[in-house]
Amino acid sequence: xxxxxxxxxxxxxxxxxxxxxxxxxxxxxxxxxxxxxxxxxxxxxxxxxxxxxxxxxxxxxxxxxxxxxxxxxxxxxxxxxxxxxxxxxxxxxxxxxxxxxxxxxxxxxxxxxxxxxxxxxxxxxxxxxxxxxxxxxxxxxxxxxxxxxxxxxxxxxxxxxxxxxxxxxxxxxxxxxxxxxxxxxxxxxxxxxxxxxxx
Ligand SMILES: Cc1cc2nc3c(=O)[nH]c(=O)nc-3n(C[C@H](O)[C@H](O)[C@H](O)COP(=O)(O)OP(=O)(O)OC[C@H]3O[C@@H](n4cnc5c(N)ncnc54)[C@H](O)[C@@H]3O)c2cc1C
Numbered sequence: 001x002x003x004x005x006x007x008x009x010x011x012x013x014x015x016x017x018x019x020x021x022x023x024x025x026x027x028x029x030x031x032x033x034x035x036x037x038x039x040x041x042x043x044x045x046x047x048x049x050x051x052x053x054x055x056x057x058x059x060x061x062x063x064x065x066x067x068x069x070x071x072x073x074x075x076x077x078x079x080x081x082x083x084x085x086x087x088x089x090x091x092x093x094x095x096x097x098x099x100x101x102x103x104x105x106x107x108x109x110x111x112x113x114x115x116x117x118x119x120x121x122x123x124x125x126x127x128x129x130x131x132x133x134x135x136x137x138x139x140x141x142x143x144x145x146x147x148x149x150x151x152x153x154x155x156x157x158x159x160x161x162x163x164x165x166x167x168x169x170x171x172x173x174x175x176x177x178x179x180x181x182x183x184x185x186x187x188x189x190x191x192x193x194x195x196x197x198x199x
Contacts, residue, residue: 001023001025001126001158002023002129002156002158002159003020003021003022003023003024003025005020005145005154005156006020006021009152009154011152013145014146015101016142016145019138019139019141019142020142020158020172023129023130023158024129024130025125025126025127025128025129025130026083026086026126026127026128026129026130027083027086027087027090027124027126027127028080028081028082028083028086028124028125028127029080029081029085029086029089029090029097029121029122029123030078030079030080030081030121030122030124031078031079031097031098031101031119031120031121031122032077032078032119032120032121032122033075033076033077033079033105033112033116033119034070034074034075034076034078034116034117034118034119034120035074035075035076035077035115035116035117036074036115036116036117037073037074037075037115038063038073038074038075039061039077039109039111039112039115041061041064041066041077041108041109042064043061043073044058044059044060044061044062044064044065045058045060045061045065046058046059046060046108048104048108048119052107052183053083053100053104053107054082054085055081055085055086055088055089055100055104056079056080056081056082056104056105057080057081057082058079058080058102058184059077059078059079059080059105059108059109060077060078060080061075061076061077063075063076063078063079064080075115077109077112078115079101079104079105081101083127083130085125086109090123094119094121096097097121098119098121101161107116114170127162128157128161128163129157129161129162130164131161139159139160148177148180148181149181149186150181151178151181151182153173153174153175153177153178153181154170154174155167155170155171155173155174155175156170156171157170162199
């Protein structure tokens, strides 16, 4: 998690460390529904609008997304809950969480509750950096202030919007910039000024 990086890398400038320490992360409760049969819907991903449900934001029909996610003829459906709902219900037991949400998934997939063979509830934390207005402007300054000649280069999805692509791209970039640094190939023009490094 980005907010824990300053404890691992104590040499960051105060401004860069402060940016990282201020990052906070979302939570998400997900429920996997193992189904005795597949719903008629052929879609793999349902995004749930706010007016339809206050807690549920996405439904994935895993058997439509990737073949062999579950036995032939059976179904696998995952429900994902919004951060605020997930935080409020993190201490609830699995049955209470399912009971609160089964009506929400039935709005899109009527009758699915009758076909549940078993469930798995997961309480995820951390999920993604909690974005708010101004975050990406600060992130741009944080990024511009990195020292390309350093021997430590940061990677991870907190370096942009949180996803696997970001994690991969920032990892590749950090590796590239580290090799450049170790081989003395950092152009003078992109070495940060003292002022920029302090960002
Ligand atoms: C439920 C859920 C659904 C998601 N869905 C998607 C999706 O559909 N598409 C998508 O693109 N992204 C999705 N994401 C986001 C994506 O998974 C993350 O953004 C991405 O995995 C972050 O990668 P990372 O390498 O930055 O961090 P991580 O994958 O968290 O890796 C950090 C690693 O560091 C290790 N670590 C921690 N502390 C230390 C330490 N002190 N010393 C050594 N090792 C340490 C951890 O064990 C971990 O292996 C989802 C996330 C969640 C939780």
